[in-house]
Amino acid sequence: MQDAITAESALDLITLFEPFAPAGGQGTDDARRLGSHVSISRLAGYDDVNFRVTDARSRRAYVLKIHNAADSAASGAVFHAHNAVMQHIAAAGLVRSNTPMPLADGSGFIATVQLGGGGPRAVRLLTFLEGDIIGPRRLGPELQRALGAFIANLVTALQGFDDPALHDQTHDWFMECAASTITRKLPLVQGLDQEQRRLIESAAARLQGAVCISGDDLPRQVCHADANENNLLISADASQVTGILDWGDAAHCWRVVELAVAAAYAALLEASQGPGKGEEEGAVAPGSSGKGAGHEIGAGEGGGGEGARHEGAVEGGGGGAFDAPLRVAANVVAGYLGAGGPLTPAEQRMLGPLMGARVAISLVNGAIAARANPSNSEYLLATQKPGWRLLRLLQGLRESEVAAALLPPAVTAAQP
Known part of the structure; x- marks a missing residue:
């Protein structure tokens, strides 16, 4: 399933989140238009699929994280807790970490999507931290x-x-x-x-x-x-x-x-x-x-x-x-x-x-x-x-x- 998730799939998925939501609603044509200023590259991952998403217009970068099937099937409360701890860390200001980006429809920070025949997958968009x-x-x-x-x-x-x-x-x-x-x-x-x-x-x-x-x-x-x-x-x-x-x-x-x-x-x-x-x-x-x-x-x-x-x-x-x-x-x-x-x-x-x-x-x-x-x-x-x-x-x-x-x-x- 990991290999079936491509950069093109990722381009469609980022339109679910606030920074990339198309003005007229989600659609394939809107996602393709993002390709003129958004670049996507695969990142390493243990059992999740991760992409770096770079927006040339805003000069900001993000991580699109597509969670593995087992974690996606678990309680959504754990993902909400992960989002909360990242927001807590950002507020504390002692160390740097990613922060989650909201969904375009205002329903939270986690999208659930169907990818191929492998069951629903949880998807998040996080800020990208610069550095090696x-x-x-x-x-x-x-x-x-x-x-x-x-x-x-x-x-x-x-x-x-x-x-x-x-x-x-x-x-x-x-x-x-x-x-x-x-x-x-x-x-x-x-x-x-x-x-x-x-x-x-x-x-x-x-x-x-x-x-x-x-x-x-x-x-x-x-x-x-x-x-x-x-x-x-x-x-x-x-x-x-x-x-x-x-x-x-x-x-x-x-x-x-x-x-x-x-x-x-x-x-x-x-x-x-x-x-x-x-x-x-x-x-x-x-x-x-x-x-x-x-x-x-x-x-x-x-x-x-x-x-x-x-x-x-x-x-x-x-x-x-x-x-x-x-x-x-x-x-x-x-x-x-x-x-x-x-x-x-x-x-x-x-x-x-x-x-x-x-x-x-x-x-x-x-x-x-x-x-x-x-x-x-x-x-x-x-x-x-x-x-x-x-x-x-x-x-x-x-x-x-x-x-x-x-x-x-x-x-x-x-x-x-």
Whole structure:
């Protein structure tokens, strides 16, 4: 269905929204006339179809977002909540994000349209934020800390916002359900070797064990919950994070999820630069014929809390290139704390397990989605090889070692 949605289809759809509504009512001829001053180009997307819409007359740009069938069939209250949180962020003024554009008929911000034979689809038009996404680039130390500071501002901006539709989320990226989601979906992933399967299971068990210890003490609020390299904009000199995109995973959840997800994806970017010291080149994506690196990972009894330790891993994250992803994550955490981001002792204990679970669920969800949608497999599998590399590192250290690597010494010393 994604491939069937063309730029011409998008040109028809934008006439539903206020900036492009034809004076005489919607019609094919009106949509075609827009083509003289409106340009449309496809943007990357995980399971939604996105187009950039540029109006040469107003010199403004927008994102036309055509939601996937599953989300479109869900309660419209969630889309309304996403619109409300974007409007809240704009009013708070601490961070930049998209804002929704109204429908031409004044009925709201979400159109429901029939596209082909795939059922009704929800469609929105959002403002386009200028700037480059982080993308696959390596983050320098300054940008790593700036990312942490941005997440602290995001957490602050979202304090006080709530919407009932963002409670009790059950989607496959919701981190409070990550352990059960991994357990449910792991049998659907084909081509994993024994070590890879054990790594995923260990990450789920470690998170479950941490939740049993600290879950009741975790502060909760609405979070964006998906601060990855494709959802974050940076300044021209790559020194600051300037905006955040895509509120599709927003949820009322543990506050620490915001920081853990951002730190996990920053570490993944570092891991994507190549294998570090003590690691073999053999890390493979699910479905390939190679074998992973030969380190044995064993989850400790009672939830995988103290898995086996990699040879050569340096306690506290120092030392060789093998530990570079953790040093990147530690810089993100330092930037967060330096900007006043809150981090209770319970949240400190959850950082490492949440990072590992996020990597694991990304590997599982990406592999399943790529098999279902091979035309978008390059995008969907972007985190696979570095994901295995990072997961080996995280699960090859004891939880106390991961915490020591992520947190400044003063914070680690203060832990009970």
